[in-house]
Amino acid sequence: MSARFSALLLLALLPAGAAEPTAKKEGPNGHRLVCVPDGEYTVGAADYAPNPRRSVKVAAYSIADAETTNAQFAAFVKATAYQTDAEKRGTGKVSLEGMADWAWKTVKGADWRQPFGPDGAAAADHPDHPVTQISGADAAAYCAWVGGRLPTNDEWEVAARAGASTLYPWGNAFDSKRANIWTGGSHRRNTLEDGFLYTSPVRSFPPNAWGLYDVLGNVFEYCAGLPSTLIAREGQERRLLSGRGGSWWCSEGTCSAFNLRDIGTMDKHGSLANQGFRVVFAPTASTHEKRRSLPKETPP
């Protein structure tokens, strides 16, 4: 076999999307970015109609290695005086330990500053937790301010998989030490197997192979658009956005979407204590380039 032929054969055998992200870059407003090279990647799951296994092409992009935090959202609000949907409405939806499975209640005064209402913990006391009570519109507004946007479903899944074709980034068996979900038979009681009742500080669990934290659990992450496989009624795509990765509220017996294949749906203007987001930037985003366009109030 000639050396040239051997080299061609080797190239043909390399899997799609073999290029891997290099070192992280510092992005604006404290975001640490993983740069994903353009290429063809495998997403979805075999014999799974809502998200079938297929090859997708994505252009290069950078994605935050963590969910957007209370501190990062606070910087946005300080600079812009932005009011979230929950603040305008005066209510947010809350689920607490002791409530029945699937039960959520509408709480007056529950918004990103007080995700569980006036009687609950204040976001200001948990700056490194993911911001919640964020609607899709709120998430998009933050992304625009910081010079980014919400990920597409393909972008989210490519980065969350980091080359894995399994149900979880680490394999096919769930491991409660690797993600913050709801552990226990029901929402009446949480066994705290993963150490956290509600949200956890971002980066509390091991990252995936490309260095992304909390791709599963902690908060549901908005993605732009709604796949056609999930549109049950005409016009739903105008009202709903997709959400990925599950959250602290997700349990085996309720929302079991804490995996790489399931795609949830969330109301664009809904505000819940388990909804947050992760930002995507152009591949060239860097601290230097982006900070010049940010308001002066942005912290270093």
Ligand SMILES: [Ca+2]
């Ligand atoms: Ca938990």
